[in-house]
Amino acid sequence: MSAAPHSSTAVETPTATAVAPAPLPRLPNPLPLPLFAERGGGARLRHHAYSRKQKSLGLLCSNFVALYDRDGVESIGLDDASRRLGVERRRIYDIVNVLESVGILARKAKNRYSWIGFGGVPMALRELKERALREKSGLAPLPVEELSAANMSDDEDDDKLGDPEAETEGDKLSQTVDNPSDMPDAPPCRLRSDHRKEKSLGLLTQNFVKLFLTMEVSTISLDEAAKFLLGEGHEESNMRTKVRRLYDIANVLSSLKLIEKTQVDTRKPAFRWLGMAGKPKAENGVTVVASPARKTLSNKRVFGTELTNIGINRSQLEPTIQKKAKLAQGGADILKSYNVAAQKQPGQVNKSGFVYGPFHPSCARKQEPDDCNNWESLADSFRPQYQNPALGDLFAHYVDAWKSWYSEFSQGSGIMQQHLGSSVNNKRFL
């Protein structure tokens, strides 16, 4: 039975709202249950005035982050998130799985996550990179064909259920989920839960990120990623499913600015890693970000323009909500311009050789971290004067996120470099 379609309007459980002393953005209240979410209605009840762009997982992720990435937020209830964002619980699961896999959230209990924030990302990425390198090292020597088997197709996977001889890299990956400490005494035989976890969105996210962290090309298409993750000999249906999931993941990671969509020669886009980039390959064998000459797609979707997804479902927009959307769009445009301006600055490499991600502060290139602390004036100079205070909050949130991200990288750049310094021979990805 699925609780999802109704959970967005369900009465909050008593334990589900330990959130935010700081005021959260105002959301339309009460939040109506969208018609399309009617149990069993699904696509059959779709209203044609709705635009799917406004329901995207990436936008939802942006809203989720905007909602919870603030001082005082420690615990997040899924019901609370679902209600505040005006989406079915099912969608929240997608978001939190991806956020958890990159270290932004940590699961505390059923229905409850703790907010770690962007400060958790460098550590998570470091661990992912370490794990990926270890898997490729002597600890897990896998030639290409075995590596393919490691990410074996679902069919092969199914065939080996319960086979003690069939432990694969996939098992190891699932162990990393079940046993973060990589306990050596993990059960040798595959459990059904392991099998399920191998296919989880979180694990797929981690494997997807690992491709970026270890490969020597800066971009990868989702088809390529799916082929690699599935291995050879996969069925077409498995491929389609995997690509669907990668689209979901890519949208969330894009909204987090960990990756960005880029146009390659073919019609299909590829994704470029932004979250962190190493020093030039000549020095340490790790690829820097792709040439800026490569055309970056204008974002098909402008994230962070809505505080809830529910006001613009498949019915007509309410005039007031439309107004809000326009206001928010203005803010998003400013943010976008700010990001573009920051990204246009050549290099973005500080003295330590670290290349900043999307939250790179524009002043970082010219000034060393210690000098770059005048965030308030920076924020003031960019802060639009919103009529809606919630939008001001949203902008302030982004500034805070930049600050946090920058601070984390400033502190962690040495460690990160240490890890980036190890050469990666990963041509098999190509």
Add this chain to the structure above:
DNA sequence: TCCTCCCGCCATTCA
């Protein structure tokens, strides 16, 4: 036409 990805069904896992 086909890429993109929202949506919700329903199997599995959890408490």
Add this chain to the structure above:
DNA sequence: TGAATGGCGGGAGGA
């Protein structure tokens, strides 16, 4: 046993 979780693929929106 009911609730929570999340894999999965149909099919509609959009370029």
